[in-house]
Amino acid sequence: MNISLRRILSLNLLLITLLTFLVGCATGNTREHNRDLFALDTVITLRVFGGRSAGKALDKAAERIREIEDHMSATLEDSDVSRINRAAGKEPVKVHEDTLFVIKRALNYGELTGGVFDITIGPIVNLWDIKSEKASIPDEDQIEDKLALVDYRKVRIDEENMTVFLEEEGMAVDLGAIAKGYAADEATRILREAGVKSALLNLGGNVITIGGKPDGSPWRVGLQDPRSQETGQNHFAIVEVKGATVVSSGDYERYMVDIYERTGERYHHIFDPRTGYPAQSGLMVSTIISASSMDADALSTILFIMGHEDGFKAIEELGNFEAIAVSLDKDVYITEGLKDGLIPSNDLYNIIEPEAGRK
Amino acid sequence: MKPRIGDVFVYIFIILLVGLSFIGLKSMGNHEGKVLVQVESDGSIIESVEMSGPEAEGSVRELRIDAVDGGYNIVRISADGVEIIDADCPDRLCVYSPSIKNPGQSIVCIPHKLIVRITGRGPDKGIVDDTAS
Numbered sequence: 127m128n129i130s131l132r133r134i135l136s137l138n139l140l141l142i143t144l145l146t147f148l149v150g151c152a153t154g155n156t157r158e159h160n161r162d163l164f165a166l167d168t169v170i171t172l173r174v175f176g177g178r179s180a181g182k183a184l185d186k187a188a189e190r191i192r193e194i195e196d197h198m199s200a201t202l203e204d205s206d207v208s209r210i211n212r213a214a215g216k217e218p219v220k221v222h223e224d225t226l227f228v229i230k231r232a233l234n235y236g237e238l239t240g241g242v243f244d245i246t247i248g249p250i251v252n253l254w255d256i257k258s259e260k261a262s263i264p265d266e267d268q269i270e271d272k273l274a275l276v277d278y279r280k281v282r283i284d285e286e287n288m289t290v291f292l293e294e295e296g297m298a299v300d301l302g303a304i305a306k307g308y309a310a311d312e313a314t315r316i317l318r319e320a321g322v323k324s325a326l327l328n329l330g331g332n333v334i335t336i337g338g339k340p341d342g343s344p345w346r347v348g349l350q351d352p353r354s355q356e357t358g359q360n361h362f363a364i365v366e367v368k369g370a371t372v373v374s375s376g377d378y379e380r381y382m383v384d385i386y387e388r389t390g391e392r393y394h395h396i397f398d399p400r401t402g403y404p405a406q407s408g409l410m411v412s413t414i415i416s417a418s419s420m421d422a423d424a425l426s427t428i429l430f431i432m433g434h435e436d437g438f439k440a441i442e443e444l445g446n447f448e449a450i451a452v453s454l455d456k457d458v459y460i461t462e463g464l465k466d467g468l469i470p471s472n473d474l475y476n477i478i479e480p481e482a483g484r485k
Numbered sequence: 486m487k488p489r490i491g492d493v494f495v496y497i498f499i500i501l502l503v504g505l506s507f508i509g510l511k512s513m514g515n516h517e518g519k520v521l522v523q524v525e526s527d528g529s530i531i532e533s534v535e536m537s538g539p540e541a542e543g544s545v546r547e548l549r550i551d552a553v554d555g556g557y558n559i560v561r562i563s564a565d566g567v568e569i570i571d572a573d574c575p576d577r578l579c580v581y582s583p584s585i586k587n588p589g590q591s592i593v594c595i596p597h598k599l600i601v602r603i604t605g606r607g608p609d610k611g612i613v614d615d616t617a618s
Contacts, residue, residue: 163528171600347613413617
């Protein structure tokens with residue numbers, strides 16, 4: 127072996143080792159970055175997998191969620207939403223671009239559903255005040271009065287001046303059924319743009335995935351059993367997803383417990399804008415699986431209010447979504463695309479095969 | 486053929502690199518194992534206790550957690566699971582939450598900015614990664 131050949135050999139060896147080492151480092155850096163936030167009136171958990179850049183992207187995503195809260199919170203005094211509501215019947219209010227975007231989108235859902243989805247539900251939400259300790263069933267007259275103020279067509283938007291105006295005094299918008307979804311989409315966008323390939327986000331029960339798990343397999347998302355206190359089970363079924371969002375609306379998250387125990391009726395937090403009462407469509411929970419979390423957020427509410435028959439029809443017309451509706455009898459209705467995708471995990475729930483020819 | 490002094494350095498360097506890589510790999514693979522109950526208050530972990538295993542049958546621990554803005558939650562940890570048995574938050578949703586047992590599950594008290602979470606990989610590894618609710 128002559129000298130130059132030996133040199134080349136050892137150089138090669140060195141190079142190969144270095145490369146292996148570098149690759150090892152790159153993958154070794156793939157670790158979990160975690161963050162918990164209390165924002166948008168709920169708890170938000172962000173789990174991002176990747177190197178240092180993923181950690182930085184996580185910081186940015188969290189910051190963006192805070193910003194959205196600042197703009198759209200119903201409880202912060204200086205939020206766009208609070209300012210719009212205070213100026214109801216008085217004057218248009220200048221808002222941030224994202225607030226305008228979300229309100230426009232929400233009004234669009236109002237039109238598409240003939241008012242089943244209505245962000246001007248605020249007066250009804252405030253009247254019932256389900257979250258509070260002293261919540262009670264309001265009088266019919268009170269509900270009647272407040273219901274007169276619920277009408278998404280009375281929200282006037284001026285795109286040029288970026289203002290929102292509620293035509294009547296006493297009106298109030300509540301973005302609770304859509305802001306979390308928007309925040310999720312924004313967080314997802316920021317993470318994706320930073321090159322994150324694997325993440326699992328949970329915004330108050332709305333689950334959002336980027337890609338699959340770090341090992342490439344799909345995320346397993348459990349669907350909360352709406353009667354877990356009675357059944358002792360955690361989930362009514364499980365879905366496996368990659369890069370999709372899973373959003374549920376149900377009667378079990380916030381409801382009046384004392385009343386429920388006395389009369390057997392549940393007064394929960396999802397109101398039907400047509401009646402002013404908690405929606406009674408025969409469902410305990412509705413779930414949407416889609417690419418956009420904002421759409422899923424709105425549509426799960428729409429499905430919950432409309433019930434499974436009408437809701438599935440409406441969703442089919444609105445686009446490419448998969449849906450699950452669980453009736454009070456624990457029957458689980460699913461869209462065609464979930465036929466092989468829903469993993470049963472709970473014998474108390476009866477999965478109904480979708481009718482042929484219907485999405 | 487005699488190895489040159491430069492070659493020796495190269496070999497030593499290579500051996501060192503390989504050795505270091507192994508150390509790195511080992512520390513990476515050490516995530517499995519213990520199942521912990523973590524209590525997080527306003528974003529920081531304030532309690533981290535090992536979940537009772539089968540050998541700890543019958544052992545019950547109750548932790549009183551004082552919230553950042555005042556108030557309390559009482560967390561009960563036993564072989565049957567983890568639950569919040571009492572709290573003075575306005576909605577008491579945490580008390581009504583069902584008990585949790587598997588890694589990945591959590592109970593939340595939003596008014597007190599509290600999260601009780603089970604972490605780690607248990608024997609029934611990854612039943613679900615998260616729950617949509």
